[in-house]
Amino acid sequence: MTRLNVLALSGSLRRGSLNTALLREAERLGPHHxxxxxxxxxxxxxxxxxxxxxxxxxxxxxxHRVQDADAVLIASPEYNASIPGALKNALDWLSRPAGDDGPALALKPVAVIGASPGPFGTVRAQLTLRQVLHKMNARVVQQPEFLLFQAHQQFSGDGRLPDGSPAQQLLCAVLDALGQLATTEQYQDRTRA
Ligand SMILES: Cc1cc2nc3c(=O)[nH]c(=O)nc-3n(C[C@H](O)[C@H](O)[C@H](O)COP(=O)(O)O)c2cc1C
Structure with a gap:
């Protein structure tokens, strides 16, 4: 199995963030990365x-951290049916070329996930995020989509998703899809160029 350097980017600044917990869970599920x-x-x-x-x-x-990564995993909360301003700010910076380097996220494999205590699981934020990443020419995992609704009830006390739960299996599938995207010939060619 290919070992990837994955940059994990949480859209939440909150200490007890459900979305940051999701990224920690992804790390536990992908120990080879x-x-x-x-x-x-x-x-x-x-x-x-x-x-x-x-x-x-x-x-x-x-x-530099985006450039050093083979792939980026973004877990974002939904704020007012969109993405948090802090995340949009970071994406605006990353959309700009720097010196001889193009925008850091251009052609970068990216997966988008999200968790919300509400019933919609960040669906509107993810639509917005995909639109922004599309404009930035990132290569975004289309399937599967990962939306964790009523997320506060789905994490156990130790901040983990229950072993074998549908949410955990779906998160594994997202990581697999991100791995596949990052190891396709098209991306390999780009990194060799
Ligand atoms: C300013 C603000 C706006 C919010 N708007 C939404 C929303 O539109 N949809 C939603 O599902 N949750 C909304 N929430 C609730 C968040 O989903 C919830 O606070 C979540 O836990 C934030 O993610 P985090 O745990 O990763 O920090 C909002 C929260 C805040 C603070």
């Missing part, structure tokens, strides 16, 4: 075209 959990979303300055050159150090660090 190397997970890099990015927690710097709250330290990124608001995107400002006047401050792009030179880029703020926090932005450069995020870009």
């Amino acid at each position: 190397r997970f890099d959990h990015y927690d710097g979303l709250g330290r990124l300055p608001h995107f400002n075209e006047d401050q792009e050159h030179p880029a703020p150090s926090a932005v450069t660090e995020l870009r």
